[in-house]
Amino acid sequence: MKLLLTSAGVNNKSIHEALVDMLDKPIAESMALCIPTAMYGHPWVGPGEKAWEFIRGSSDNPMVSLGWKSVGVLELTALPSIDQDRWVPLVRETDVLLVSGGDALYLYHWMKESGLAELLPELNAVYVGMSAGSMVMAPKIGEFFVxxxxxxxxxxxxxxxxxxxxxxxxxxMLPGNTMAAAEKWAAGMQGPAYAIDDMTAIKVIDGAVEVVTEGHWKLL
Incomplete structure (x- = not known):
């Protein structure tokens, strides 16, 4: 699986070009599934209007609105109640997963409960995460984000x-998200950590990591 781990979606030319490069076909020919689950675990973004804006592609964080051939919704909280034969083939056939921000631990919990976590390493799709949707790929998120x-x-x-x-x-809008706070957070992470702004993404292909940015970031 190819990963494009963003802070705020595909919101500049450099991140958009990185996504196009990772796909094996044009965006207009690619099928997408959006995953809004993380939003329901965070009081700022769900449930309600923000979740609907993400799904319909009218949020300020471009992901669903990029011009995909088709976009479906994969709600992880629903998956344990239906047969895997109903949704696993759909996930295997999709070209890209668009995973919203929200609460990373809530997202992780439902990735595990639904069975998607086990499926992810086998997929050929491009995984595009935003905020919590990116953080969930890490070994842990740190107390700062719990x-x-x-x-x-x-x-x-x-x-x-x-x-x-x-x-x-x-x-x-997040006065606590300073570089000093990031450095303090990173000191407890026991491994490499990236602090990235909303104009930055991290591209991962076969373990090779590349920072894509029109903003600022730091490897801590």
Missing amino acids: GWTPPNGEDKTLGLVDFAIFPHLDHE
Whole structure:
């Protein structure tokens, strides 16, 4: 699986070009599935209007609105109640997964409960994460980002990459997301960690990591 781990979606030319490069066909010929699940675990973005804006492609974070051939919704909380034969073939056939922000631990919990977590490493699709949708790929998220608490009380996530992500660096609406805060957070992560702003993404193909940016970032 190819990963494009963004802070705020495909919101500049450099990140858009990286996505196009990762696909084996034009966006207009590619099928997408959007996953809004993380939003329901975060009080700022779900449930309600923000989740609907993400799904319909009218949010300020371009992902669903990029001109895909088709876009479907994959709601992870629903998957345990239906047969895998109903949704696994759909996921295997899709060209790209568009995974919203929200709460990373809530997303991880439902990725595990639904069975998607086991399926992800086998997929040929491009995985495009935004904020929590990117953070969930790390081994853990760190106490700074813990909101929804999973049953085991841990901050563990998928570990499909060996680094952690601190998104929304220096965001005007998140005064706590400073570089000083990121450095303090990184000191407890026991591994590489990237602090990235909303103009930055991390591209991962076969384990090779590349930062794509029109903003600022730091490897901590």
